[in-house]
Amino acid sequence: MDSNSSNSRVSVACETCRRRKRKCDGMRPACSLCIAKRAACQYNAEKRNRRRFDADYVRGLEDQIAMLNDALHRSQPVDAVSFTEDVPPERNQACANVDDDAASPAAVTSAMPDSMATAIEDVSALIWRMSIESNGEEAFIGPSGNFCFPVAHREDMGMGGQKHTPPTSLTGSGPKEDSFGSGRTDIRDTKSYLLDLFTQYVNPIQQFIDTETLKKLHGSHLNADLTLIKTAALAAGALHADDAKSRAVGEEAAAVVDAMVMQHCRESPSVSTVQALSIMCWRELGMEEHNMAWMYNSMCASMALHLGLPVSMTQENVVFNSEPVNVHQEPDTHHIRLRALWSSVFMDRIATSLLGRNCMLPWRRIKAQSFISTVGSAPSLDELAFDHQCRLWFIHDQHMDRIYSFEFTSLSSAEKSRILLDAREKLYAFRRQIDARMRLGRSQVVLPSIIYLHISYHMSHILIHRPYLKEATQQSSMYQLCVRAMSTAAASIVRLLREYRKVAPLDHMPPFVVHSVLTAAVTHLCNATSTHQGLRSASIAQFRVCFQALWVMQQRWIKARRAIRLLRELARRWQVMAALPLQHGFPACSDPRGEVSEEEQLESGWLPMEETHEEEDTALLDTAEDKFRLDNFPKIT
Structure with a gap:
């Protein structure tokens, strides 16, 4: 027998060889070994599902190792506690979305461009904003609301106190x-x-x-x-x-x-x-x-x-x-x-x-x-997803209450690290305990409520890590961990948006999901300021998916409309206008021929682009992200 054929891998092995863990030549109707042994040779025609490992769960286990290592130092004085994560170097670089020949994290922070430093400072700043709307009302927004960035909030001057009327061009089956x-x-x-x-x-x-x-x-x-x-x-x-x-x-x-x-x-x-x-x-x-x-x-x-x-x-x-x-x-x-x-x-x-x-x-x-506990022994999938949402937001509240408090900035580095470690441990524990029916897989029934649950989970990961990005100036390992965690969570939200488009229209997403999509978009836009081509390219492609989703959702929700304006202002401030889709990357101005400007289209809800270029834009985004896809990002299975 030829050496190449003996070493070749067959597509399907017979059940007898598979059970005895021996190499099968795949011959039909009976393989050579079964003929020699005079054994019954049968082939299973059904396709076997390969065991898939939940990358998010694996990442959680690796982080648990880091937490255990950190616990060994807790018996030392408070100032001696360090924040480290014992993960393979190749994963550390991959999760940070950098090439193999990229500089070390310390070199990255030392060579940080001004636009990236500004973006990190804006994202991690714990700023509370008080604005006066056009009707004279005061509006108080905290840092987790995503509208406290130091940019011009022109929507407050144009929409404050006005009732929102969605455009009548939306497809619907309501009364005439x-x-x-x-x-x-x-x-x-x-x-x-x-x-x-x-x-x-x-x-x-x-x-x-x-x-x-x-x-x-x-x-x-x-x-x-x-x-x-x-x-x-x-x-x-x-x-x-x-x-x-x-x-x-x-x-x-x-x-x-x-x-x-x-x-x-x-x-x-x-x-x-x-x-x-x-x-x-x-x-x-x-x-x-x-x-x-x-x-x-x-x-x-x-x-x-x-x-x-x-x-x-x-x-x-x-x-x-x-x-x-x-x-x-x-x-x-x-x-x-x-x-x-x-x-x-x-x-x-x-x-x-x-x-x-x-x-x-x-x-x-x-x-x-x-x-x-009150819905009986056979809860619906929506009821089960709601119960998980309550548990998740309960955990989220416990740690957001400490991380986004006024006293947080006065804590020592060790105390801040312990708070983050505890938050991550609780979130990963929640992840491991999710009911099997709530997991997303090819054989699972996917409902919008289940996708919303996963989006909320990843949004929580982003928000609890945001304030810790300030450690970038200190070239600390905490910064590396936060960048990796926020990047993977934001990438997961992009994949969930793609999954959602298969089961329901984006404009019927609830308002709180708009907030989650905006949170992911801000993260991708911040990463787009990086000087590393791998991170920059992937972040731009994923940012455009979030931007496109917000563009569709702004037909119904004012928050999505405000989010689009905010992202455009941040792109200008952070000098990454190239991250915006081409039709949105130019300054809004009135056409001298009397045509409606893009800014006025956004204000009025008139969306000709959505009718004529939706399939083209979506295909463009799919191709771009497939080109820069990062295999290390966790996939929900």
Whole structure:
């Protein structure tokens, strides 16, 4: 037999040779070894799935080794604690997205260009920003809200206090325009349409209302509590409507809730009031009405505390006139209370992250059962994803509360390192404990809520590492770790955006995902200032994917529109205008022939580019990223 053929690898080995771990020549209908041994030779026609290792999990294990090494030094004096990570040198360079012949991290920081130093300083700065909008309202934004960078925020002068009206050019199946005001039947159809939108796009992610209550909302002759919830649901669902009539009904519903909610708070405070307030907070955040969003969030948290939702009510902790009393809650009531608690907690964390403020329901004050414990033995995938979101944001809040506090800058380097180590350890532990149904794989059912969960996870990784980039000037290993962690997390968000485009339109993503995409885009844009060609090229390609996603989402969400303006201003400030897509890399100016400028198109929501060049631009981005793809970035499997 020829030596080359004996050493050749066959595509499929027979089951007998595979079981006995011997080399099979792949001959059909029987291989040579089975013929010689007179054994039964069978081939399995089904394709075998190769075992895939979760790169994120492997990275977590390597980081756990670093944490254990660091723990060995904790018995030493505080000043002696160092922050090191014992990982292979080739992985350290690859994860930092540099070529094999690149300079060492110390040389990189010493030769850092001015634009990169400015970008790192801007991203890592803990700045709180107070702005005055055009209507005279004050707006306070914290560093995690992504709008505290030292650039001109022209949108505050042009959109402050104005109601957002999505363009009517969006494709939709809402009621027709000419039926407006034609009678009660059309209004009833519009309300049913808005409830369907709320049920399809809002409630699966936020879990404001249980399935039974949703069915009741479609009926008539509702009591006062259900009427309040229904009216709030109509107002929230209108943000996903594409026709003027549905949006008008949503505005009227919001005005009714404004008038009803205070009366309910005074006369009949209940769990339904908490649910309605939480829904209205979601709506106002989607409209970028920060003042009203925070007011609704504060009222929701206050009412939840007043009703004792953050603490599981049992016979042991219910007291009346200093004497214990027997209190028995119906199972349905207990289920509704826990759902209202966790939906309001989730909404509070979203508002806190988007606006960069402190939580109204602190994690230290919550001692209740998990959400999943109330939905039965067979929760839906949306309910399971929501439970994971609550757990994730609970962990995120614990560490963001320390990293983004005013006292953080006064801590010693060792104390800061310990905080980051603890945050990373908790996030990786959460990652390992994710339910198998929540993992993304070829054989798994992929729902938007599952993708949102993974996006939130990676966004949390980026935000907890941001302030530590200041260590770049000290040429420390902490800076290398933060760059690697933020880069891999931002790259994962890009892959998740590509996955999401296969299952749902981007413009129906919830507002808090816009914040996550912007967080990843800022990270990629910061990396684009690097002098290393590998990092720069890959970051530009991935930044454009985020920019394209925000461009699509700005049709519906003002935050995406503001994000696009912010990224353009940062690209100018950091001297990386080449990172912007070609049609967005030029200064906006009015055409002397009377044509609409690109800036005016962005302001009005008119998007001819999206209609004529969407497939071309998407293909361009796919090709560019495939060219500069980094194999070391973790893939969600």
